[in-house]
Amino acid sequence: MCKKNKPTNQKEMSFIEKARRAQIVECAIETIAEVGYAQASLGQIAKRAKISKGVISYHFANKEELLEQIAIEYYLAWQSYIAPRVEVQKSPKEMLRVYIESNLTFVDENRKHVFAVIEMVSNKITADGKLQFAADHDEVVLLPIENILTQGMQEGVFREFTRPSARVMALTIRNAIDGFTMELMRKPHLDIQEYTRELITIFDASTKK
Amino acid sequence: MCKKNKPTNQKEMSFIEKARRAQIVECAIETIAEVGYAQASLGQIAKRAKISKGVISYHFANKEELLEQIAIEYYLAWQSYIAPRVEVQKSPKEMLRVYIESNLTFVDENRKHVFAVIEMVSNKITADGKLQFAADHDEVVLLPIENILTQGMQEGVFREFTRPSARVMALTIRNAIDGFTMELMRKPHLDIQEYTRELITIFDASTKK
Amino acid sequence: MCKKNKPTNQKEMSFIEKARRAQIVECAIETIAEVGYAQASLGQIAKRAKISKGVISYHFANKEELLEQIAIEYYLAWQSYIAPRVEVQKSPKEMLRVYIESNLTFVDENRKHVFAVIEMVSNKITADGKLQFAADHDEVVLLPIENILTQGMQEGVFREFTRPSARVMALTIRNAIDGFTMELMRKPHLDIQEYTRELITIFDASTKK
Amino acid sequence: MCKKNKPTNQKEMSFIEKARRAQIVECAIETIAEVGYAQASLGQIAKRAKISKGVISYHFANKEELLEQIAIEYYLAWQSYIAPRVEVQKSPKEMLRVYIESNLTFVDENRKHVFAVIEMVSNKITADGKLQFAADHDEVVLLPIENILTQGMQEGVFREFTRPSARVMALTIRNAIDGFTMELMRKPHLDIQEYTRELITIFDASTKK
DNA sequence: AATGAATGAGGTTTCATTCAT
DNA sequence: TATGAATGAAACCTCATTCAT
Numbered sequence A, B, C, D: 001m002c003k004k005n006k007p008t009n010q011k012e013m014s015f016i017e018k019a020r021r022a023q024i025v026e027c028a029i030e031t032i033a034e035v036g037y038a039q040a041s042l043g044q045i046a047k048r049a050k051i052s053k054g055v056i057s058y059h060f061a062n063k064e065e066l067l068e069q070i071a072i073e074y075y076l077a078w079q080s081y082i083a084p085r086v087e088v089q090k091s092p093k094e095m096l097r098v099y100i101e102s103n104l105t106f107v108d109e110n111r112k113h114v115f116a117v118i119e120m121v122s123n124k125i126t127a128d129g130k131l132q133f134a135a136d137h138d139e140v141v142l143l144p145i146e147n148i149l150t151q152g153m154q155e156g157v158f159r160e161f162t163r164p165s166a167r168v169m170a171l172t173i174r175n176a177i178d179g180f181t182m183e184l185m186r187k188p189h190l191d192i193q194e195y196t197r198e199l200i201t202i203f204d205a206s207t208k209k
Numbered sequence E: 001a002a003t004g005a006a007t008g009a010g011g012t013t014t015c016a017t018t019c020a021t
Numbered sequence F: 001t002a003t004g005a006a007t008g009a010a011a012c013c014t015c016a017t018t019c020a021t
Helices: A009-014 A015-035 A044-051 A052-059 A065-089 A092-109 A111-123 A133-155 A165-187 A192-207 B007-012 B016-034 B042-049 B055-058 B062-085 B092-109 B111-123 B132-155 B169-184 B192-207 C006-013 C015-035 C043-051 C051-061 C063-087 C094-111 C110-125 C132-155 C169-186 C192-207 D007-012 D017-035 D041-051 D053-059 D063-087 D090-111 D111-124 D132-155 D167-186 D192-207
Strands: none
Touching: A009 D017, A015 A044, A015 A052, A015 A065, A015 A111, A015 D132, A044 A052, A044 B062, A044 D053, A052 A192, A052 C110, A052 D132, A065 A092, A065 A111, A065 A133, A092 A111, A092 A133, A092 A165, A092 B007, A092 C063, A111 A165, A111 B111, A133 A165, A133 D192, A165 A192, A165 B192, A192 B169, A192 B192, B016 B042, B016 B055, B016 B062, B042 B055, B042 B062, B062 B111, B062 B132, B092 B111, B092 B132, B092 B192, B111 B169, B132 B169, B169 B192, C015 C043, C015 C051, C015 C063, C015 C110, C015 D090, C043 C051, C043 C192, C043 D053, C094 C110, C094 C132, C094 C169, C094 C192, C110 C169, C110 D041, C110 D111, C132 C169, C169 C192, C169 D167, C169 D192, C192 D192, D017 D053, D017 D111, D041 D053, D063 D090, D063 D132, D090 D111, D090 D132, D090 D192, D132 D167, D167 D192
């Protein structure tokens, strides 16, 4: 029995088990990206994966856990892409530039996955009306950018943002990136370089002292 | 017969008919705002309105028409709120400031309605995979802000944005507003004035020559 | 209150009441003829009549009574067309010829009405599984032809049919006529004269001594 | 995956799948035969089969496919019963006799199935007002009898029928058989042998030179 | 006499989930 | 482990019928 395994005890999973889960998650991502969250039934996902619906239920306690896994994998991939690129920068200004740059590149190179998560964040309102999932998303995603901004303030290279934690500025940058993602979904042939350059210009100007 | 009436022939509706439709739309808005788009079934909406499911079907040809009406009412309310406030301004800089300001105020005063539309835009992926509805939304909503930016460029008070039509800058502003909306849903006690002030600062700086 | 009036006490109806009922029945016939029994909802009928659904319910106790009325009017029209033409004939052979001839002509000249009744007969199975309506139809419709056949037997101009009442022969003739009706519905440009001639030939030969 | 399988690829179905489909089809036939086409909802059929409505949807893409299957099975059974009996006959006259005889016997031995199909043919008017299904039925069912008649004409043992293809004569024979079917439904204790004998007499006389 | 409005049962279909094999 | 089969709730929609006006 592997059901009801929370992600926390994933150490107990066998290699093959992890591989199967990964495969299913991959198919779920593609399905959501292609047909949208609302249409992404387990049946659809199973069909794409060429497995039976039951398999999904076997490996994941329920649909929610599967979706959760998509988010988890996304965050891990995202962090391991962004963090090292940002950290090697010398100045907050450079860090901000690279943050924006690498985010847009990451989106471009992981369109399906990113789109799937965006879809999920948009839709995931839990039954009891809370926005838990989306909130988590924001907290995790917002932190790095807030750190850059705070550091810039402390070093005196950025202007003073509204406190605490330059939240508005951070959110605006995040919204710009997420909004870009959705625009990219609508218009896949967007000129990403142009978009990147302009966004950097915008936020360079708006953080400058 | 009120079914299948396209918005264009809404003149033919009786007063009482319009009132009933308005009431149902109102309940639909509340339902979407509270439980989210995915959970907002006709049953849920009817329950909140304390009417039978059939009543909705009586007044609206189908669910789609009901949702469409929500969007239509939203745009009308939004336009009649924003447009006059922006138009009386003298300079593009002032117009931009008032655009941001009035948008945030509008969101604050119409939380449920705005949230419902945001939810719908996020979810409306038509069966054939296109993003028609969302695309329309963007085009309609993006235009006014693009006009302000273009005017500012021509008058030489704004810097040169990427062409055509300052699309990236406009989108970034829109994303900031929509993102604020979602943040407000998550944290209803947000300090809106502070948020407004900071957003104006941000986009003032990023449009300046 | 006119509801629940059985056809038997139709004497009590006002002139205007009868006219209204007749109008509704007419529209019901057209509707059934055009969209088929299954799709002929009260809504459809009302739309064609350009009245509200409620009017129908006002004049007829329920849908069943309306349909019954269609059948009644049909039988009256049918009888008053066929009977006099058949009765003036001298010999059973001539009566049979005229019966077939006038039936096909009647069908041709009352296509919608006839088709509607055929549709109803095909569909009218009462809830408790009996075929009351269709059975009545047969009894009423079969009688005249049976009389002709019996008379011909007694006069010695027709062969001996299986008794009692030459039922099989009568039914076969009726089936030929009803089957022609449905064929006419499928192929409205049928050559009716040719069809008539051939049917007369067929049943002339099959009744001959 | 068994859904949306057209009859052509039914080879791909597992044995158990075919068995289940057959069982459901069987129950559908019984239901239509007992309560009539109009009342034969999936719910009714499921209830009779003592399964959930979902099972039917699982095995058949939709209601239409289920009904189609009833017709397909009927035609196959009918053809494999009639054809060999007719073909071994020497003369057209004998073929016609056996055609009528075996049709009535087939109806007698497959009352429910035949009745169900008759019901369906009567009711199947497609949404766009055409009689496609019924038309197909007629074409397929009419052909064998037309062939017999044509052959008889060419051999000079039958009289000259109206051309082309002795359509009226063929239709009359078909109508006699279908009409007998409905009469049998209304009066299950009909003397079939008597009926058969008389029908043969009728059509023997009416085809004779 | 007529209407518009409302109802609620019932239709088909989809889907997450369970279970025996 | 994996599967196909089955379930039943819930979705949207249609419709005959009722009722206040």
